[in-house]
Amino acid sequence: MYALISKALGFQYVLHLKGFLLNKNIFLLWQGQLISQLGMQAYTIAMMFWLMENTGSSFLMSLILTLSILPSVIFGPIAGVIADQFSRKNILIVTDLIRGMSVLLLSVMIFGEYESQFIIVMLFATVSIVNGISKAFFQPAVDAFIPDLVTSNKLSKTVAFFQSTTQCTTIIGQALGGILYRALGAPILLLLDAISYFISAFSESFIKYDAKEHKKISGIANKYKQHKADLMDGLSYVNSCKGMLQTMIFASSINFFIAPVMLLLPFYVTGQLLEEAHWYGYLLAVMALGSILGYWLSATINVRGNRRTMVMFLSMLLFSCSLMLFSQTISPKIALISLFISGLSLGIFNLQATTLFQKNTPTEFRGRVMSLLMTISSGLLPLGLLIGGGLGAVTNNNTQLIFSVCSIGIAVLTITTSLNSSLRSYLFNHEEIAPRKA
Structure with a gap:
């Protein structure tokens, strides 16, 4: 992986597909997303299988899934303001690191407190909320970031490439997730998920682009007024x-x-x-x-x-x-x-x-x-x-x-x-x- 990133940094174009070129910034972003998407499938499968086997409650499964969706509704408008006020690259890195740390903690806790079912269920709920909040800020940032990294005439094919590889990783993740869960268990599968987020953040950190100047505002009251005005x-x-x-x-x-x-x-x-x-x-x-x-x-x-x-x-x-x-x-x-x-x-x-x-x-x-x-x-x-x-x-x-x-x-x-x-x-x-x- 590190060799791939180093190679990407050394050449202006690293990938040719269907008649268009992905520049190195898009490649780094795509590479990180590819790995973290696989990790996301690992988390979902580990969570669903663990809850099914240890609680047998479909209601609890649906509740935790809902908890992962609601932050996008609650924080969506705020996240858009943040994506326009601050560095989109930094938002991607920070949210990936937060997701990686939360899943890593969950993996460690399952290792240590595997018999405490209530604690693990609460941890799954908490991590799902944290991941949902992170995604709420991550998704607008990445959607707004892609057009900054590619020329307008290549945007459609670039988005198609991102979307289609997301579907591919979903297929692969769903196909392999159950097998890996049986072979490795929930803690190891969650550990792999955490590592995938850290690799994604590492890949994104090498992206270079002409960032616009963001105005600095001091004081909580002034920041609140500016956020409200921007919204x-x-x-x-x-x-x-x-x-x-x-x-x-x-x-x-x-x-x-x-x-x-x-x-x-x-x-x-x-x-x-x-x-x-x-x-x-x-x-x-x-x-x-x-x-x-x-x-x-x-x-x-x-x-x-x-x-x-x-x-x-x-x-x-x-x-x-x-x-x-x-x-x-x-x-x-x-x-x-x-x-x-x-x-x-x-x-x-x-x-x-x-x-x-x-x-x-x-x-x-x-x-x-x-x-x-x-x-x-x-x-x-x-x-x-x-x-x-x-x-x-x-x-x-x-x-x-x-x-x-x-x-x-x-x-x-x-x-x-x-x-x-x-x-x-x-x-x-x-x-x-x-x-x-x-």
């Missing part, structure tokens, strides 16, 4: 961009309808497809593969003018149709095909939505814009999970009905949103920020 400036900027907020809500609302599907997918496998549990992994993997292809197809599309509008709306209609087919079939093969198409359409849509906000927001506002997008998206996810769980309880986990309702909901949302003139105007008439110099 209001960010909200005013979003409000001044006609159609931006509506576009954010549309993009984030997809999570609301996806949440019940992902929550009840195990019941779909065993109750509707009448297959064994390993098919759950197959379906997740094929959806991730579809997303990877979708990211790269989306990156190659010329989306100027009305074409972006067509691509985004048609991809959501395709997602709705494939989800409807998925909801009604009892054939495992058709389920695989339909979920692959669902992942493909989501990949196309997500890349267009992400780069839309990254490209067309000035760097001094980008952290706040991306954090607002994260806040809306994160806020709708728990709501979708709760409603999905409630519908499952009422209908005896009737996935055919619930998934079809989600499909219809996405179609109705897409059609009604397409009639919004402000949103169409934002998609069609957006003005790209002048590209940075290479």
Whole structure:
């Protein structure tokens, strides 16, 4: 790993893929993210397996997962201000170090207090909250940082590369996580997760870029006033961009309808497809593969003018149709095909939505814009999970009905949103920020 970093520092370009070059700064950022994503999968699997084996409580598992999501809702707007006020590189390093230290402490405690179930459960809850808070500050910073490190014409392919490798690490992590848990146990798996965050922070520390000057403010009262003013400036900027907020809500609302599907997918496998549990992994993997292809197809599309509008709306209609087919079939093969198409359409849509906000927001506002997008998206996810769980309880986990309702909901949302003139105007008439110099 250190040899790779040293080599990266010695050359201007270190990786060639699909006709574009990743510069050394993007490579260092990507390399760190790749390793920490694998570690994140290790933490999730260690937590879920340990809680399942030692408590047997699905409610406790869902509660701790919710605790990891809520900080993005609570701290999202503040995190955006921080990402615009301070060095984004430093934010990434600090949050990675905090996550590494918290997971390391958890690993040590499990080694020493393994028999104390209550203490370990409380530690998992605490670490999940700490990781959630760290991610709340990390994600807007990295989303705002990427456009600062790459030229505008390469942004779409760079984001596609980041997103697709994230999907790959998810597949690998899910495939290997259970095996490593059985072979190594929770403490060692958590230790590997902690090490991954430290390596990520180390890799990010070598990134070199032209950082803007940040004004220094003394006094707690003055800092609070400045934070508040910056937050209001960010909200005013979003409000001044006609159609931006509506576009954010549309993009984030997809999570609301996806949440019940992902929550009840195990019941779909065993109750509707009448297959064994390993098919759950197959379906997740094929959806991730579809997303990877979708990211790269989306990156190659010329989306100027009305074409972006067509691509985004048609991809959501395709997602709705494939989800409807998925909801009604009892054939495992058709389920695989339909979920692959669902992942493909989501990949196309997500890349267009992400780069839309990254490209067309000035760097001094980008952290706040991306954090607002994260806040809306994160806020709708728990709501979708709760409603999905409630519908499952009422209908005896009737996935055919619930998934079809989600499909219809996405179609109705897409059609009604397409009639919004402000949103169409934002998609069609957006003005790209002048590209940075290479």
